[in-house]
Amino acid sequence: MTALLEARNVTKVFGSGGLFKRKETVALENVTLLIRGSQPSITGVVGESGSGKTTLVRLLLGLLSPTEGEVLYKGRDLQKMSRDERLEFQREVQVIFQDPFEVYNPFYKVDHVLTTPVTKFHLARSKSEAQELIEHALEMIGLRPEETLGRYPHQMSGGQRQRVMVARASLLRPRIILADEPVSMVDASLRATILESLRKLSQEFGTSLLYITHDVTTAYQVSDSIIVIYQGSVVETGDAELVIKNPQHPYTRLLVASIPLSDPDRKWVQDETFVVDQTSIKVEHGCKFVNRCPFAMSVCHKNLPPFFQTDRHRVARCYLYKDGPKIPSFEIGNVFVKKE
Amino acid sequence: MKAEVLQVQNLRVYYQTAVGALKAVDDVTFSLKPRERFGLAGESGSGKSTLALALMCLIKPPGYIEGGQVLLDGVDLIKFSEDEMRKVRLAQIALVPQGAMNTLNPVVRIKGQIIDGIVDHSNKIPRSALEERVHELLKRVELEPEVVNMFPHELSGGMKQRVCLAIAISLSPRVIIADELTSALDVVVQRQVMLTLGQLQENLGASVLLVGHDMGLMAQFVDRIGMLYAGKLVEVGPVREVFKESLHPYTQLLIACLPSLEGKRRFKGIPGLPPLLLNPPSGCVFHTRCPQAMSRCSLEVPSLKEVRPERRVACHLYTEDKR
Numbered sequence: 001m002t003a004l005l006e007a008r009n010v011t012k013v014f015g016s017g018g019l020f021k022r023k024e025t026v027a028l029e030n031v032t033l034l035i036r037g038s039q040p041s042i043t044g045v046v047g048e049s050g051s052g053k054t055t056l057v058r059l060l061l062g063l064l065s066p067t068e069g070e071v072l073y074k075g076r077d078l079q080k081m082s083r084d085e086r087l088e089f090q091r092e093v094q095v096i097f098q099d100p101f102e103v104y105n106p107f108y109k110v111d112h113v114l115t116t117p118v119t120k121f122h123l124a125r126s127k128s129e130a131q132e133l134i135e136h137a138l139e140m141i142g143l144r145p146e147e148t149l150g151r152y153p154h155q156m157s158g159g160q161r162q163r164v165m166v167a168r169a170s171l172l173r174p175r176i177i178l179a180d181e182p183v184s185m186v187d188a189s190l191r192a193t194i195l196e197s198l199r200k201l202s203q204e205f206g207t208s209l210l211y212i213t214h215d216v217t218t219a220y221q222v223s224d225s226i227i228v229i230y231q232g233s234v235v236e237t238g239d240a241e242l243v244i245k246n247p248q249h250p251y252t253r254l255l256v257a258s259i260p261l262s263d264p265d266r267k268w269v270q271d272e273t274f275v276v277d278q279t280s281i282k283v284e285h286g287c288k289f290v291n292r293c294p295f296a297m298s299v300c301h302k303n304l305p306p307f308f309q310t311d312r313h314r315v316a317r318c319y320l321y322k323d324g325p326k327i328p329s330f331e332i333g334n335v336f337v338k339k340e
Numbered sequence: 341m342k343a344e345v346l347q348v349q350n351l352r353v354y355y356q357t358a359v360g361a362l363k364a365v366d367d368v369t370f371s372l373k374p375r376e377r378f379g380l381a382g383e384s385g386s387g388k389s390t391l392a393l394a395l396m397c398l399i400k401p402p403g404y405i406e407g408g409q410v411l412l413d414g415v416d417l418i419k420f421s422e423d424e425m426r427k428v429r430l431a432q433i434a435l436v437p438q439g440a441m442n443t444l445n446p447v448v449r450i451k452g453q454i455i456d457g458i459v460d461h462s463n464k465i466p467r468s469a470l471e472e473r474v475h476e477l478l479k480r481v482e483l484e485p486e487v488v489n490m491f492p493h494e495l496s497g498g499m500k501q502r503v504c505l506a507i508a509i510s511l512s513p514r515v516i517i518a519d520e521l522t523s524a525l526d527v528v529v530q531r532q533v534m535l536t537l538g539q540l541q542e543n544l545g546a547s548v549l550l551v552g553h554d555m556g557l558m559a560q561f562v563d564r565i566g567m568l569y570a571g572k573l574v575e576v577g578p579v580r581e582v583f584k585e586s587l588h589p590y591t592q593l594l595i596a597c598l599p600s601l602e603g604k605r606r607f608k609g610i611p612g613l614p615p616l617l618l619n620p621p622s623g624c625v626f627h628t629r630c631p632q633a634m635s636r637c638s639l640e641v642p643s644l645k646e647v648r649p650e651r652r653v654a655c656h657l658y659t660e661d662k663r
Contacts, residue, residue, distance in 0.1 A: 048526035049497075069400055157613060158384075187383040187553060192597040193609030214526055215557075217599040221607070244601060258531040260556035262598040264580040268560055 002075040004037025004208065005060065005093065005176055009329055010069035012055050027055040029304075030069070033207050034333025037175055042209040044223030044240065046216055046255070047242045052232040053212045057180045060210070061095055062086075091121050094169035098181035100161035104153035108162075111149050113168050114138075121172060135165040140204075141197040166194065169202050177201070180212045195222055203336055216259050220244040225313075228252050231288040233304070237262070237332055238314025248316040251289045295320055305330055309322035343414075344371040345547050346395070346433070346515050351408035353387070353394045355400070362617050364390040364403070366571040372515060372547045376464040377538075379550045379558040379579065382568030385614060388551045389438055391568070392519045395549070396435045397425050412515070430461040438520040441500035444492040450503055451488045452480075457507045477506040480543070482536055498529035502536065509540055516541065519551040534561055551627060554600055559583055564650075567591050570615050570625040573644055577651040579630060587653040589630045624656065 012028040033056070035043060047053045058064040059071055059119045062078035071078045073089050081089060097103055106112065113141060114134045117123070117129050126131035135145040138315065141163050153161060162182060169177050179198060183191040195218060213219050219226055220240055227237040228249065236249040270327075287293070287300045301317055308321040315327050353365035364387045372378050382388045392397055395410055397417055410417045412433060412513050417425065429435075437443070445453055454474045458465055465473060467525055478487055481502040493609055501521065508516055520535065522530040538561065541548050558565050558579060565582050567575045567590065575588040586592045593610045612629035615621055621628050627637035644654040 048528065057634070159613075188555065189383065189594060189597055189610035191609070192599070196607040199607070216527065217601060220601055221599045221604055254528055258527040259601070260527070260530070260534075260554065260560045262556040262559045262583065262595065262600065264559045264583050268535070286643035 001036050003072075004074060004331070005033075005035040006072045006333070007033040007056070007060060007066075008069050010056075010059055010066045010071060010305055012052075012064060013061060013067045020293070027232055029330055031056065031234055032140065032329050032332050033060075033138070033227065033231075035176060035210065036333075037208055040202050040206045040208050041209060041225070042199070042223045044219035044226040045210065045212040045229060046219050046226055046331050047229035048214055049081045050231075052231045053214075054180060055232075056229075057095065057178050057212060060178060061093070062089070071139060091172050092175040094172060094174040094177045095161070096165050096169055096177065096179045096182045098184055100165060100185060101153075101169075103165060104161065106153055108152075109149075110151055110153055110156065110164055113164065114149075114171065117168060117171050121265075123171065133171065134167075137171045138164070140158075140170065142193060143167065151185055155157070157190075157270040159186045159194065162190075162194055166197055166201070170205065170207075173205050175202050175209065176208045178210045178212070181214070182211075183214065183218065184213070185309070190217070208294065216244065216255060217261075228255065233288055234307075234317065234332070235289065236316045236318075238311065242311055248290075248310050248314070248321060249318045250293045250295055250320070252316075254292075258280065319331055343374075343415065344411075345374050345376075346372040346411070346549075347414075348395065349409040349413040351391070351394060351416060352391050352406035353399055353403060354406045355403045355652055357618065359618060362572050363392060363620070368408075368568075368571075368573045370566050370573060370576055372549060375541075375545055375547060375563065377501075377541065377550065377562040379552070379562035379565040380568060381552060381555060381558050381565060383553055383614060385570075385617070386568040387571040387617075388553075388568055389519055392435060392437070392517050392549070392551050395517060396429060396433065402576070415435065425650065426461060430457055430508075430513060431511040432513055433515040433517065434508040434511070435517045436504050436508045436519065436521055439524065440504040440521075441492075441497060441524070444500060444503065449489050449491060450495075453503070454478075454507055454510060458510050460579075462511050464564075473510070477510055478503075480509070480540060481506045481661050482532075495591065496529075497525050498533055501525060501533050503547045505537060505540065507532070509544060509546075512544055513546060515549065516544075517549045517551065521550070521552070522557065523552060523554065530557070537561075554593065567594075570620060571617060572625055572654065574626065574655070575651075575653045577642070577653075581651060587647065587656050587658060589632050589657070590626050593629075593631075624654075 009304050010028060010031045014025045014027055015023060027274060045053055059066055065079050076085055090092040097239050116185045118130045124133055138145045138148055143163055150307060183194050198209060199222060200206055211219060212221050223240045225238060225239045226243045236243055236252045243252060247256045267308050286302050287305055290296045290300045296317060305317050305319045307327040308324040309327050310321050310324050315332055349369050351365055351368045354361040354363055368391060369426045394405060399405055405418055438614060451474050454477060455470050457656050474488060475485060478485065483499060498628050522533050525533060541611045562579050565579045566573050569590050575591050582591060583595060586595055597609050610629060615625055623638040623640055627633040642656050644652050646652045656660055
């Protein structure tokens with residue numbers, strides 16, 4: 001069976017070539033990701049800023065072409081799609097961006113972002129049907145249509161604007177929603193509301209969700225499986241419970257230990273000595289985390305470690321687990337929880 | 341009990357607008373004990389940053405201080421002239437403003453930026469000792485000595501934030517105000533910067549006022565916490581007690597909607613939106629969203645009262661007269 005959306009060994013290098021020999025930046029290296037789609041799933045992609053999260057979204061949307069590897073939707077390469085295939089892709093894969101302020105044109109009422117997809121994809125036969133559709137989408141995510149429609153973006157709060165974006169995405173009943181940091185700019189009380197509406201959307205319409213975030217706690221709350229990215233490569237991936245509750249890769253351990261838990265009785269503990277961020281942290285060869293890792297061995301400096309299976313539903317890219325079976329990069333999609 | 345270092349009494353900071361005064365900070369009273377870490381938490385628009393600026397007497401028109409006192413060791417800062425205040429800032433009370441790391445001058449080396457602050461607010465350190473002082477400061481914020489001659493663009497976000505901390509402690513202030521110190525940083529770097537701040541505070545014997553929206557960070561760092569909602573302080577208490585048993589309905593709801601790692605559960609937000617400060621609801625500012633609102637709540641403004649030792653709350657649920 002072909003997967004719904006798949007990134008196969010995708011590498012993206014920026015700034016290569018050109019008139020002057022510019023420095024190359026490897027934003028993503030050999031990333032494989034799989035959304036099966038036979039059942040709705042929520043996949044969390046966790047990484048710090050600059051880890052390549054947004055590059056991944058842009059590649060998955062076909063807004064960037066990969067330097068190496070390919071991104072496939074229903075088995076077809078995004079870069080080689082026909083017009084009709086592309087239209088189908090645009091309808092079935094929706095995106096929610098981080099900044100709910102920049103996606104609106106300030107001169108249009110918010111209705112504009114909702115009516116455009118309805119017209120473009122011929123979702124309604126009449127004006128009243130379109131109106132009904134839009135109102136229903138707004139109600140579903142807890143916005144009152146009479147308080148939302150007819151307003152300009154500046155008359156709404158960040159949380160409201162982001163929820164309108166969720167409503168817009170849901171209008172098309174997409175197969176997949178890519179949510180790139182959808183709640184990083186809204187307050188805690190609204191964050192919960194927005195995430196709940198995304199989860200509801202996934203359950204009711206069978207939409208798969210790719211939730212890209214730097215916030216490990218919400219990723220754990222929302223996702224079935226989690227992918228942890230560090231400096232452009234996947235370091236650990238698998239079942240969300242395993243990855244967060246019992247992290248294996250030293251970076252994931254550091255990440256989970258750094259979460260400021262909202263419990264005064266569970267303070268940060270410094271159990272291992274990790275190197276504080278310094279100027280000389282970028283790594284050319286070997287494991288990307290080697291300069292900060294307290295367990296670094298000589299082999300870590302030489303080669304980028306392969307994926308080792310640590311549990312049935314989890315792999316870690318670290319030589320600490322070299323006793324486990326080696327999993328080729330293109331197969332890591334298979335460790336994701338299979339609920340079928 | 342030792343005397344308070346900083347006492348804020350009935351502070352009101354308003355903004356002049358075409359349609360009347362906007363009450364960004366309304367009748368806020370709290371105090372900071374020596375060596376204490378106090379957190380001021382609130383959502384965006386609750387008046388956190390305005391309050392932080394008011395404590396430094398840095399409110400610019402159309403904002404103005406309508407009333408109240410800011411007492412540093414018993415002396416009211418609001419009555420100070422600009423020149424007098426200049427000597428107090430950084431030397432006695434230092435602010436790391438929101439987005440501080442983006443305020444570093446891109447064309448001045450780190451050394452120059454740290455020296456600028458020292459020279460501007462104090463004349464006690466001789467020129468010849470400045471260089472050494474900068475080195476010592478960078479060491480204290482755990483930066484490599486090479487950073488001295490670097491430009492801000494050569495540093496990562498966490499390192500820039502450390503430079504801002506170095507500036508803040510350059511004259512060993514008694515109070516450090518940190519406004520959203522780590523909100524632009526990743527959790528890993530955030531923890532490291534917060535641990536550094538804690539270390540610095542202990543070494544200096546200073547008090548820290550941490551202003552922010554991240555309740556998790558508050559739980560990790562502060563001793564006492566004050567909850568701001570629509571410009572009003574609604575609850576103050578020791579952080580552990582406030583998290584375990586919050587008194588104000590707003591605090592209860594806010595804490596309930598924080599995600600945790602204790603198993604998955606449904607997300608629940610607080611219904612409704614924060615009020616517009618230009619036209620706040622009558623009575624208690626929270627009554628429009630409060631599940632426990634009584635008829636009295638829309639009529640009378642609750643005052644912040646001590647209901648248990650060390651715990652103050654502004655809510656009619658805790659007054660004798662329930663209607």
